[in-house]
Amino acid sequence: MTEPPFYSLRKIATIATSARFEAAWRQNHSDRYMWLLPLLEYELSDVTEEFPPAMEASGVAEEVRDSFSIDELILFALGWHTQWGAEAVAWLEQGADLNEKMVTAIDHAVAKKYWTQKDRHIAFRLAQRWKRRDSLIKGINVLLDELCQDWGFCNALTGDQLVTGAKEVSADHFAEAVLTAEGMNPEYQLEWRRRIRTRFIDRYGATISPEIYSTQRNRADNQ
Secondary structure (H helix, E strand, O other): OOOOOOOOHHHHHHHHHHHHHHHHHHHOOOOOOOHHHHHHHHHHHHHHHHEEEHHHHHOOOHHHHHHHHHHHHHHHHHOOOOHHHHHHHHHHHOOOOOOOOOOOHHHHHHHHOOOOOHHHHHEEEEEEEEHHHHHOOOOOOHHHHHHHHOOOOOOOOOOOOOOOOOOOHHHHHHHHHHHOOOOOOOOHHHHHHHHHHHHHHHHOOOEEEEHHHHHHHHHHHHO
16 A cells, blocks of 8 residues: 655645745755655645645745746656656656656656666656657648748647647648638638648648657658
């Protein structure tokens, strides 16, 4: 049975009221998240929901409360070869957002064989999934830029909006999203819908997912 966290959230918040902590925080010291590592013993959802109120109730400075970042805590913890790095991996598995800096930290930790083999495998899998998703997002952004240059469809639509939360992106959805972002009704813009859809299919096929896109790129690189 997993042991309960050693410190309560209120106790951790109280530590954050110390003069030493506030000084490190205001100076943006590299170790300013050191005192908050015990948060990783909790479930991510508990910290997200309960720690901000605990900080306020404990009198933590508003500047500290407003700048506290789950992402920064995870990134700091990933640099540790102790349990804190593994706990940070657990938060990522629970749904915390990965970013490029975290993936770089994971790559380093995996290469140096930090943590247990199980935790390294989990971290590696999460990092690879992020890389595939990021690669597809960048590819779709290139296609969107081409539509802007070639046909004047210059809008706020991004690859991130199309890929995030979706198992795959279809040519139909892409064409509809582009036209909608332009303030046009896809149902009445049949010719443009066809042309945008064809451009997508020429690049990716009828549908594309991060996994398929990664496979296609690997094959192209090996030819």
